[in-house]
Amino acid sequence: MDKRTFLKVTGYASAGIVATPLVSTLIGCGNSPSEKPENALPASTVPAAFTLPELGFAHEALEPAVDRKTMQIHHGKHHAGYVRKLNAAMKGHPLEGRPLETVLASITPEDSGLRNHGGGHFNHALFWKIISPGGAAAPEGKLMQRVEQNFGSLEDLKNALGKAAAQRFGSGWAWLVQDSNNPDRLFVTSTANQDNPLMTGIVSGKAQGRPLMGIDVWEHAYYLNYQNRRTEYVAALLDRVNWTAVASLMS
Numbered sequence: 001m002d003k004r005t006f007l008k009v010t011g012y013a014s015a016g017i018v019a020t021p022l023v024s025t026l027i028g029c030g031n032s033p034s035e036k037p038e039n040a041l042p043a044s045t046v047p048a049a050f051t052l053p054e055l056g057f058a059h060e061a062l063e064p065a066v067d068r069k070t071m072q073i074h075h076g077k078h079h080a081g082y083v084r085k086l087n088a089a090m091k092g093h094p095l096e097g098r099p100l101e102t103v104l105a106s107i108t109p110e111d112s113g114l115r116n117h118g119g120g121h122f123n124h125a126l127f128w129k130i131i132s133p134g135g136a137a138a139p140e141g142k143l144m145q146r147v148e149q150n151f152g153s154l155e156d157l158k159n160a161l162g163k164a165a166a167q168r169f170g171s172g173w174a175w176l177v178q179d180s181n182n183p184d185r186l187f188v189t190s191t192a193n194q195d196n197p198l199m200t201g202i203v204s205g206k207a208q209g210r211p212l213m214g215i216d217v218w219e220h221a222y223y224l225n226y227q228n229r230r231t232e233y234v235a236a237l238l239d240r241v242n243w244t245a246v247a248s249l250m251s
Helices: 003-014 021-027 068-090 100-106 112-130 141-151 154-167 230-238 243-248
Strands: 172-178 186-192 210-216
Touching: 068 112, 100 112, 112 210, 112 243, 141 154, 141 186, 141 243, 154 172, 154 186, 154 210, 154 230, 210 230
Parallel strands: none
Antiparallel strands: 172 186, 172 210
16 A cells, blocks of 8 residues: 555544444455355456355345345346456555455545445445345334434435435435434435445545445336336335344444
8 A cells, every 4th residue: 555545544544434344344345255146257266355245135035125136136246246346446456455444435536446346345235234124114222313313203214315316317326324423413315326425535525424324226226127216116115124234334
């Protein structure tokens, strides 16, 4: 790692911008067992830094909100592709070997490989956790207190997320984010493509923080079942959120 990159990374960490290792532990961003997708390259050709996390539930477990075929393609092909290309982009990079959150907080718009594929890996790994079956069907405890404090009610939060998802032009994500400087403050935002709130060198200050929930609004996430009915897809997905998983990501 060169001096400029080292100073940038350590500066972010001291300011509390880089998410704690807890996030990687929970979403399986680094050293979790891998699931071999249908289009995986031979093991000898794939760098070992990051692996595709296991989905953790059956492909049909979220039906009718998300159909089996979409889950198979989304996880086994799209996410697997992000992991493979991220490993290739990391090879020989000054940030090679660093936790994914540190990488994302340190990149600039010029780091297109890490931005697109690192973001794609992080976003999807978190996505599988927050839509996994089981867990609380509504926020509880401290998370519910923060939802009510910042949005008024769970229904108001869902409306805010639905609006952010609907207004995101083209591909991207809608987010529930925890303010890094004020843990009691939660807010909703959206980002384009595979950008996320950890990317302090790319997204605006208003969108930066600790991501607690990401709603994928790329067409590959819903088009087989919903076609152009993105709003319908988002509403169905928000009714399947695992709020226990969301609460576990709070600091």
